[in-house]
Amino acid sequence: MPRTLLLIGTRKGAFFLESNDRKTWELRGPFCEGWPVYHLIHDPKSGAVYAAAASEWHGQAVWRSQDLGETWTHSSEGIAYDADAGRKISKVSTLAVSDGRLLVGVEAPGVFESRDEGHTWSLLSTLAGQPGSEQWDDPSNQPPGHLGISALMFDRENADRFWAIVQGVGLFETTDYAQSWTPRNRGLRADWPREHEEVGFCVHKLVRSSADGDRMYQQNHVGMHRSDDAGQTWTEITEGLPTEFGFAAATHPHDRDTFYVIPLDPGHGRTMPDGHAAVWRTRDAGSSWQRLDSGLPQRDAYVGVLREAMAVDAEDAPGLYFGTSTGQVFASKDEGDTWTQIADYLPPISSVEVAAIE
């Protein structure tokens, strides 16, 4: 049976949680010298682990470990905008890998690629010319903690096709490896004025069903949404949830209609409502929702969960995992019905990914 590896990115470095049975977990770390890690991923093809990290002092870099954390290298060679262009990179925010292509999304918004496993990088796209691009480098238009490109997601079959979220602007798709882009925000709601019809939406998290590639879900700043045509159009499915706001989301690996989300208070606190921790699940593509809180703290639990901080594995009985802004990791082996705390006292958690290790 493969081992389960949870890759935990935190504000003070990276950590691994490993288990042979998904009951007993061993913590390793911290890695990456305590740099803030925004996203930590595993490449199942090469076995490498990559971390997108940005130090207040030493800038941004992508860290790489080929031996599951025993040794690490780091590089930012090529992750830079032309000094004359006036754009600067404040952080590397998100990673995606497919078929030997490693992408990193950065702030100010841009996508860099590596074809040599993260040793060297080159600029792939800034989505220049897309509606809204004339404004998204303006710091006055950027929300606090701006991530720029906050997420990248490859198509499973076609490495020329991937999706990118520009924080506070919307979702974009390319089918020709970033030569051209199409906004994919039709049907989304926005409760604020917008200058362009197709952008100006605040997409927090995009997930795609493993069982049906046309089925996507997204947690938006305003509402949960579902797509049945791979993001071309969206339908709101918020009704039945306690709030319309949140960050983290996950799809069931085998059932396209089952989806998980963690609603948060939409104000400045952005913690679970009323101090009661809960994950919410739909089994009918958003027509109804069930509150899942067995094993989660139900008193004075003012915890947040960020956009990359929930993951689901691909076992027959899938395991769900999420990490909190207060350093706990919770796991469920029964599709969310019951939860167990498997780590505590970690630094604030930015991302949780899961990998099966042979």
Add this chain to the structure above:
Amino acid sequence: MANVHLPSTLGPLFPGLPRHLDVQAATVHQVIDHLEREWPGIRDRLCEPGPTLRSHIHVYVNRERAKLDTPVAEQSRVDVIAAISGG
């Protein structure tokens, strides 16, 4: 040769990098060029494109705040500081 003092945060990033070393250089820029030849990638940890020093990396030559073009003399002491910030 200038006597260069480096911050403790750099050591774990570049195996074999000492905290103190002597460098033959005429400017701060040349000090960093020397470091880059010996420990590739260290320039990116100290400088932004331009290049300019990163905002939280402070360099002092003989205890005076310096920039990349600040001259370095034969007996200069060069302190590279990771500025106090964050928490």
